[in-house]
Amino acid sequence: MNQMKNISGSISRALFVLLVLALSGQVTAQEVSARDTLRTFGPRFGIDLARFIYIFTDPSEIGAEASVDFEIHKNIYPVFELGYNSISESEELFDYSAGGVYARTGMDYNFLPMKDRSVHHSMTIGFRYGMSVFSHSAENVQIANSYWGEYMPEPYENNLTGHWLEIVGGLKTELVPNLFLGWSVRYKILLNPGMDPVMIPELIPGYGTGGENRSFGFSYSILYKIPLLKR
């Protein structure tokens, strides 16, 4: 059952990647406009749409993520991301749940050559530091014992904090003025893998499976930039 869920989740994610790659074909070079050379600046708020799609592929996992960035200097975008992630699963020998909030902060650098200042497409590479505050628990734990009889210990719960670093690469396309669609792929490095010696977290919100010291992530976001100033 789990394997089927994995396969259907993987296929859905793969189809999602295909769709995004197809869309990404639009941005091959910056368009040139001679009429408008003013560039719009302002905070750009986004939500990760991939999180909502994952609910259909894996209903046991719920999550939401929002982001904000701002071009403070030419091609330099400080980024802040905030999210929530939870999981609830019934394993054969115990019930597991984990949930909590996470935040990431870092910087993106746009390396798409700018031919017109009024065009805001970007192709970025960047880094993040991520931190998650969450709890996880195991209930209805059963430990079979052939001689002394089955043992059912008290539920186990632990409050944890996870830290990780990310290398992020992505692309954002301005569909209409100030409205963007973008995707990013992330390579994540967990900094404190031994945070719980009793039970490795099945989910570190914002990071992924705690049993893997390295992991990949994918976001597909819709973003809106508040045009505060033009210059």
Next chain:
Amino acid sequence: MRMKLRILLFIFAILLSGCVDVEICDNNSDSELVAKFKTVKEGLTSDSTVTALSLYGIREGKSDSLLYNSLSTSGFVVPLNPHLPYSSFVLKIDEQIDTLTIYHHQELYLISYTCGFANMFTLEHLEYDMGMIVKDSILNEMVDAEYESDEEHIWLYL
């Protein structure tokens, strides 16, 4: 175009490769203690093999069930009791008898999400009072559910 197709196939391969991990769980998740018999002759410790060991655990509210029945052996392997802070066993070697009580405490640990939890016991001390066992030594105080063939936790001197 060909390059793009190759990249897509590569992505598919990576995504699907996550599905082929199949974990096989050991049916026995008991945390078992390994004991060896020893004798001391002229100051030298040596292995001791008994001709007929019978052994059972003292289980409250349950009937006795033999773990060893007149076996010739140089030691024994027994599961520890997760319900109490001690495990008691009756040992009968030939016509001699003794009650061995092993005091311990325990903590949970996760073997894996597929295989579930097990108990990690920490041995504290041993008690026996009938004279068959003359002394003991704890070699490895940690007893978990992963059995290794060369593992030894305690020595019992006869």
